[in-house]
Amino acid sequence: METTTSGGWPQMSLDEVRARLCGPGATFETETADIRGIPTRVWKNGPKTLPDLLRHAAGHGEATFLVLDGERVSFAAFAAASAHLAEALAGRGIGRGDRVALAMRNLPEFPVAFFAIVSLGAIVVPLNAWWTRGELLFGLKDSGAKLLLCDAERWDVLERGAGVDTLVCRAGGTVPEGSALEALIGPPSSWAALPPKPLPDVAIEPDDHATIFYTSGTTGKPKGALGTHRSSVTNVMSSAYAAAAKHMRRGEEPPEPTPKSTLLTIPLFHVTACNARMMISLYAGYKIVLTRKWDPTEAFRLIERERITHAGGVPAIAWSLIEHPERKNHDLSSLEAIAYGGAPAAPELVRKIKEMTGCEPGSGWGMTETSGTVTIHGAEDYLHRPESCGPPVPVAELRIMSLDGEREMPVGEDGELWVKGPMVVEGYWNDADATAETFKEGWLKTGDVARLDEEGFCTIVDRAKDVIIRGGENIYSIEVENCLYEHPGVVEACVVPLPHRTLGEEPAAAVFLAEGQHTTEAELRAWTAERLAAFKVPVAIRTRKAPLPRNANGKVLKPVVRAELAQELGRGEGAG
Incomplete structure (x- = not known):
């Protein structure tokens, strides 16, 4: 069992923290909901659907939401552009259940298009912007997309033809008439002048379909993970809970929220950036600074200029932040945390982040099929257990099963990690066989080999999937x-x-x-x-x-x- 160290940490066990933060009337209170016939623990508070989150974000007003080079977009301007684009897409025949593909690098247009689509009850399909033409065409065909929104680079990769109705941003005058996104909402610099507009009057429930994120398939073709509004917004409260929990582990009361800013170096077409980073920023009113590609020198300049508090993405980026020789030439004192996931990380990285920068290290575990976060690891917990990916958030349940799926393994023994919770997607788009194989009565068979310790901390040992x-x-x-x-x-x-x-x-x-x-x-x-x-x-x-x-x-x-x-x-x- 967990014991208090000589330095007085932890002051509270995980169970004590959960009891305090998740009890009746608390901010992070949980309740049971019926999700596809399965009783599932969910957050009682927080947004229930993506339009709920958008309306909440509009309340941050003129605070800066998005920064890209010289472009700055406020929360109010973002919300107005999303509502105007939703109206325009409805005029093009987009409605409930239609799939609308989104293929672009990290641009202010991405979140505007994302929320315009889901506000209509349509399903947004973020496609990997690094894909080749053949891969992009597969995603469009497999999803049955009725419309594609893309940037000029993807338009060129598609050889200026996608086989579906297309809107292109940042292409100048090189696209056919009626195909420029700017013709509908203008460039980001003009969004602040758009008059406020309510979102379309569309009744949307938490478990309505919202997203299809593609993950590479074991049969050689990508599979579309079909997410819901609930699975997409669950990260909001999960991350806020983790932030509060680390203070209580120290014996402190969680502080009042303060403005934060994130350097977003991972693509929004991945669930980590989209469903975790972007959704959290919209809820909390945090600034997101977008980057075109990872460049350590440019990252240091942006951290200094924008007073970035949170950076990272994947371990390779974290290594650059602490080891690149250029870092000594910039004021990086605003940085509070360096977090990452998505790839194996050496335990020494955790210690070096703290020793060399004074920042809190952070990590976690999730996958496309979990819409992002399942476990969150940070601060002293991560320093004391650098091999672990952390404990599950309170609305997630973990099981370690024998590889044949017949029995649950004892604490400390290896087996396949199964996950249950409101963040788990409904299944795979147009693939009943793969869905039946991977999703079992509310549980997701992750394909990862893992173990749990007595306190519930999870350690990924290997991957069962190739x-x-x-x-x-x-x-x-x-x-x-x-x-x-x-x-x-x-x-x-x-x-x-x-x-x-x-x-x-x-x-x-x-x-x-x-x-x-x-x-x-x-x-x-x-x-x-x-x-x-x-x-x-x-x-x-x-x-x-x-x-x-x-x-x-x-x-x-x-x-x-x-x-x-x-x-x-x-x-x-x-x-x-």
Whole structure:
């Protein structure tokens, strides 16, 4: 059991904190709701739907919400632009249940489009802006999108044709008449002049469909995780609870909220940035500073100029924030916390953040299918348990099950992590078989191998699914292998993860060529680069003179291939 340390921490157990913060009449009170026939613990307070959250955000008025280069958008201007765009989209025939795709980098137009879509009862489909044309077209077709909103870069990737009605932002005069988003709401600099407008009068319930976020599929094609309004807004109260809980663990009363500002370095087309960071900022009135891409020197300049309090994203970014030589040339004293997730992180990173910056380290665990946050880890808890991803938030339930799913494992033993809670999505879009396999009576089978300790802290041990996490981006090995198999010279292909100090992992491949075939690593990497997003392209592809090693059942021995590639490339643990 947890004991108080010589320094007086913790002053309260997790159970005591929950009893104080989640009891009757408390801010973080919980109750039971029926979600798809399953009794589920939910937050009693806070927004119930995404339009609720938008209306709340409008109350922050002229406070700055979004910053991009020289552009600054207030909460009031954001809310007005969202309402005006919702009216315009309704005029184009968008209504309840329609899917509307969103493909753009981090721009002020992204949250405006997101909330305009969901305010109509339609389903927003954020597509990965790093995808190739073929991948984007797959997302549009699979979701059955009726409309696409994209930026000029994605319009160019799509070769100026997506097969659906399209609105493009920041394209100047290069798009067909009627296809410029600015024609409907103007550029961000003009949103403050838009007259206030109420949201469309659409009755929306918490468990109505709201989002489809795509996650790479184990069968080689991405799967769309079908989220609801409830699953999207649950992060708001979960994060606020965690912020209050860390003070009570110290024996302090939670302080009154103060203005914060976030440097958003991860893409809004991921649930972490969208359902966690963006939703929290809208609720609390925090400023978000958007970046075009991760550049440490530019990040330091923005932290100094905008007095950023929270930064991070993935471990690679956290390493840059504490180790880049340019950091000493900037005033970073406003930083209070450096948080990250989405990729394996070394325990030493936790200690270095505190020692080198004085900031609180933060992490957690979640996945696309959980709409973001399930566990949250920070401050002293993280420093004392750097290998853990933290305890579950009070509305989440965790189970560790045997890998056959037949029995629950005892405390301290490894098994597959199952999750239940209001953050879990309904299932996979247009994929009943995958839904039935992964979702069991309200529980999500995560595919992660984990263990729980006596206090409920979760530690991820391994992944049951064949996934590589490169700097926060999921790469399913089979998708890359299938791409390599399409090459006429490849008979066998195996893709495995190799360790990387900052990115966590990178994909590498071994292939066996057909008799008489000759190809080079450069050709094979170019082949994959033409068909897959850049982050999925193996950093190395080695051809073998013999078939891939297999066991008696004919299954490729991936640990053997991984060891061989690691030795050949000099990529042992911690390399890169």
